[in-house]
Amino acid sequence: MHFRLLSYNIHKGIGGVDRKYDLGRIIETIRSYEPDVAFLQEVDDGVPRSRRHQQVEVLAAETGLSCYAFQRTVSLREGHYGNAILSRYPLDDTVEVDLTLRPKKRRGALIARWRLPAGGHTKTIVLANVHLGLAGFERRVQMRRLLRARHLASLRTRTPLVIAGDYNDVWDTLGRRILVGEGFQASGPAIRTFPAAMPLRPLDRAYFRGDLRVVRTFAGHTQIARRASDHLPLVVEFEFTRK
Secondary structure, three states: OEEEEEEEEOHHHEOOOOOOEOHHHHHHHHHHHOOOEEEEEEEEEOOHHHOOOEHHHHHHHHHOOOEEEEEEEEEOOOOEEEEEEEEOOOEEEEEEEEOOOOOOOOOEEEEEEEEEEEOOEEEEEEEEEEEOOOOHHHHHHHHHHHHHOHHHHOOOOOOOEEEEEEOOOOOOHHHHHHHHHHOOEEOOOOOOOEOOOOOOEOOEEEEEEOOEEEEEEEEOOOHHHHHHOOOOOEEEEEEEOOO
């Protein structure tokens, strides 16, 4: 059995070039890649710039990914924005991890257990959607804090676990310095996803461990995707290594 994961910084539905708010472009982009689960960053909730939409609810309804969890990471004068996981299948035991290093901008990770039907039984995968900081030392502290969170630290090494999102890590120092040593593998070579109109930097990444293998990894390059956000979506197809 295989499944498709999409990781996407949607930039609140505001285009990276035209600066126009159009959540429909985000919806069309997600739909076009038909993911089973989507990790979204910079999702607005009740913010004037995005017409006070509860974006996670709209996206869940319009993409068919009806199971969802939302983490309100940043509080604004009106509303919030943060991370979301949307899925075709149930999400359980959702946990929000605060990764903020004061006085830096607020950052977080959203963890959930994901249960997939697989040939008459259920497969469970632990998912962690992250949006990390802009400074290298900040990201290193944040990743170590995440891995020490009891919901991840207690997992067996064979338990399928995926940590994906906007790493803001151009040179992949987290992979080399931390994640590989903890038994993780990259989903593939670095793929440029930012800025969407002319991608130069591989900011969006996926790492995994446990009974999984990667079938393929690519960035979404449709014309709509190039306009919908300032990031392109990263798409990873996995399959289980054990029945």
